[in-house]
Amino acid sequence: xxxxxxxILLYRIRNKNLELFLVHPGGPFWQKKDLGAWSxxxxxxxxxxxxxxxAKREFGEETGVVLSGHFIELTPVKQKAGKLIYAWALQGDIxxxxxxxxxxxxEWPPGSGKWTDFPEVDRGEWFEVDTAxxxxxxxxxxxxxELQDKLP
Numbered sequence: 001x002x003x004x005x006x007x008i009l010l011y012r013i014r015n016k017n018l019e020l021f022l023v024h025p026g027g028p029f030w031q032k033k034d035l036g037a038w039s040x041x042x043x044x045x046x047x048x049x050x051x052x053x054x055a056k057r058e059f060g061e062e063t064g065v066v067l068s069g070h071f072i073e074l075t076p077v078k079q080k081a082g083k084l085i086y087a088w089a090l091q092g093d094i095x096x097x098x099x100x101x102x103x104x105x106x107e108w109p110p111g112s113g114k115w116t117d118f119p120e121v122d123r124g125e126w127f128e129v130d131t132a133x134x135x136x137x138x139x140x141x142x143x144x145x146e147l148q149d150k151l152p
Contacts, residue, residue, distance in 0.1 A: 002082045006055035007042025008067060009074065009089040009143050012126070018151070020132040020144060021094065023062055026101065026122035028108055038135040040087060040143065041121065051086040062121045064100035067092060074146050079139040087140075089147045096124040 010021040022038040024030065030037055041062040045054030052071060060066050071088040078084050101121040108116045129148065133141050 002078070002084050003044060004051075004084045004086065005042045005044050006051040006058060006086045007040040007088075008055050008059045008071075009040045009087055009147060010059075010067070010092050010094065011089055011147060012091060012093045014126075018129050018148065019126045020129065020147075021096070021124060021126055022132060022136055023099075023101075023121040023124045026119035027104070027106060028118070030122075035134050036136070036138055038125075038132075039137050040085075040140060041124075042085060042087070052088060055086065055088055061102045062099075063094065063124060064098075065094050072147070072150055074143050077139050077142050079137060085140065085143075087143050089143075089150070094124075096126065099124045 012019050023041050024038050041059045042055065043058035043061065045051060056067055067090055069090050069092065071090050074087045074089055076084055076086045099121070101119040103117040103119050105115050105117050108114065127135055129144060132144060136144070
């Protein structure tokens with residue numbers, strides 16, 4: 001069975017423009033990657049967890065922000081490596097500077113015996129649609145398109 005993740009595409013309208021909140025993965029592998037590296041805040045879940053509940057949990061773990069409101073279900077997408085992403089959109093506003101992410105431990109450099117903690121997300125940012133489509137993992141672009149179609 002393919003790995004599954006669930007996440008939230010947070011959006012806001014600023015000066016009549018749609019803006020999307022994306023996060024950049026933390027850790028040394030992603031440090032110098034930008035275009036195509038960003039994502040919606042998301043994470044894996046199991047059969048015992050409701051996907052929307054998992055999406056809210058993951059958003060909280062990766063940003064420190066607890067969300068509530070009217071969630072818009074989006075069509076799941078499959079990323080290049082086969083991971084299936086379930087997502088919901090929610091209108092809201094958060095300050096990217098104030099986010100705080102959980103961490104993971106990684107041996108770095110590999111084989112060094114030195115274990116270091118890295119944030120799961122090293123930063124978040126609001127982007128207008130065209131820029132978001134350049135920054136986000138290419139498989140997730142359809143989420144942005146679908147959200148645009150569903151908004152009045």
